[in-house]
Amino acid sequence: MNPITITIESKPTTINFDGRELQVQKLSIPLPFGRKPTDISDIAACGVEAVYVTEIREMDPEEFDGFKLNLGKSRDWLKGKGGDYWDGRLCVMVRAPGRPYLFIDPSGGDSVRYLARLG
Template identity: 55%
Template sequence: MTSTMTISIERTPLTITREGLAIQVEELSVRLPFARKPADLSEVGGFGNTRILVTETREMTQSDFDSFASNLMKSRDWLRGKGGGTGDGYFCVEVHAPGRPYLYVNPEGGDYARYVARLG
């Protein structure tokens, strides 16, 4: 028998000023550990609890998600120039596909998944 679990994470809309620009984000009610430069999903996890500020969500097919998660160091145009940090938090792209975990990606201005946290 297979069972399903649903997790609800509260999101708080915020406007954060960074370098003189107002950025609309959603702060997650949980903090997660980030892995630095993980090669694939097996290396995501770690220590610490970092504040997550979601700047955008990218929905993927299961196939696209699996391809992304199996090669996190690969250059991707849709990550270029995004991410960064503020105080105790990271600006993240939320990545999700049906039946897969949520990933929070901070490319730190680059074009690959430099810092990654996982939920689920």
């Protein structure tokens, strides 16, 4: 299996969200998001939206593989993050060597509510 190589162009941006300034990376392309997917192959797009990355979560391939199969599980590292912003979603980017990039908007919760993938 060949490793996945993806180049993501993004622009550093400061936004105002809920009365506070956030430093984000806005992706150069919008992505289709799925709502409450069961796994990463279950992205029935509910719309193409801009992606604002608020943080990056690094995983090893084994951790990623377990994560992608159980997206509805509660996770402390997602709690209180994400949300709608202007033309897109505030997301945690999840990446692991040889795996697609995931963009997760938990919309303030602690599990995956909206998901986009690249790769």
